[in-house]
Amino acid sequence: MMAAFFALVRRDMALALRSGGGAGLGVVFFLSVITIVPFAVGPDMVLLARIGPAILWIGALLASLIGLERLFAADVEDGSLDALAHSALPLELVAAAKGLAHWIATGLPLVVAAPVLALMLNLEPAAIGAVVLTLLVGTPAVTALGLIGAAFAGAFRRGGLLIAVLVLPLAIPVLIFAVSATGAAVTGPVPFGTPFRILIGLTLFALVLGPVAAAAALRAARG
């Protein structure tokens, strides 16, 4: 069963990297969002540093949605999902494997790119460290919640903005605690650990909920 799980992870990663649209596109989109902010806000370095973590998180959140639309839809359309249903892997683990591959291909590059982009927003080293740490912990939650939207898009053949509309509200708690953890690291008064631990809790919750809900959506579409 684990062999099947990792075979699916490997295949999805190979597909994400080969067909473009994976790591590269997400990072470029992230870069575009971060780049336009100083133009919109103006040359106020203090203001940039203050809103920087929030901007980075919004950029990462939107970039995480890229590619979710096709995550299950491609497998539904080419019949792969029917064949996957005949493997030893339950649909929940199929969704989890696809989520893991998606996060490695699109979420992890965002975490890696974040320190560089943070320099453009005049963030101080402590804030950069905090943003990267919260992204590392928080983006898996966004991907896991994104699985739900991806499953709906695949199962009911609706894509596009539907995913953003479904997923962004679910990601609000993650956003709140990630940004407040970064704020706590820089200005206080709450210690960084308090909101960060809640963020970890939210991520663990999302990692369980996402695959289960996605599998339920895919099953419901068969009825």
Place this chain on the structure above:
Amino acid sequence: MCDASKIHPQGPFPHAGEAPAAVLKAEGLSCQRGVRLLFDKLDFELRAGHALVVVGRNGAGKSSLLRIVAGLLAATSGRVTLIEGAAERSCTEEMHYLGHDDALKAALSVADNLSFWRTMLGATGLPVAEALEEVGLGGLGRLPVAVLSAGQKRRLAIARLLVSRRRIWILDEPTTALDVTAQARFAELGRAHLDSGGAILAATHAPLDFGPRVGTLQLGPKLEAGA
């Protein structure tokens, strides 16, 4: 001629050759899609070493029936039971489902696609190279699937049946896009599977030459020749 031991090197499935036992039983199956009742209270059983061919006009519910048996669609009423399935394996792990779509990724190579399905479905059948040889794709393993013709993709999808050893094959229009040679080759593979005690449930318009042990299940009114 294809020898049964070629595609099932482990030998026949248990109980093959004795009185043909039922491996799958459908009782009172009904399917309603929207307002249309496709079929009502359908009973049939699938026996070891036998094929059952579902025939009927377009839209008669052949694909729906196959999807219900394969566990991919919920029946409006009735149930499908697997007989003699090993207890620790779920119903769907005893069967292969080959639908209209080939379940292939164009960006990956022929061998990558097949070895993915081999790992995914349980590597209990032929190795990838041998399975490709069996369906006449030997030597094409490194090509990307994107450059294959429709018929070659179909052959590759059929190779999926061989890389994981499963008793029941559920085939929806399996010979679409296949040329005459490939159709004959596929019939040989089907006969070899039946010879080793496997069972086949297929929906088709083209006749499938699976030998003498083929039953027919008519869905809807019979098609008159020339009608």
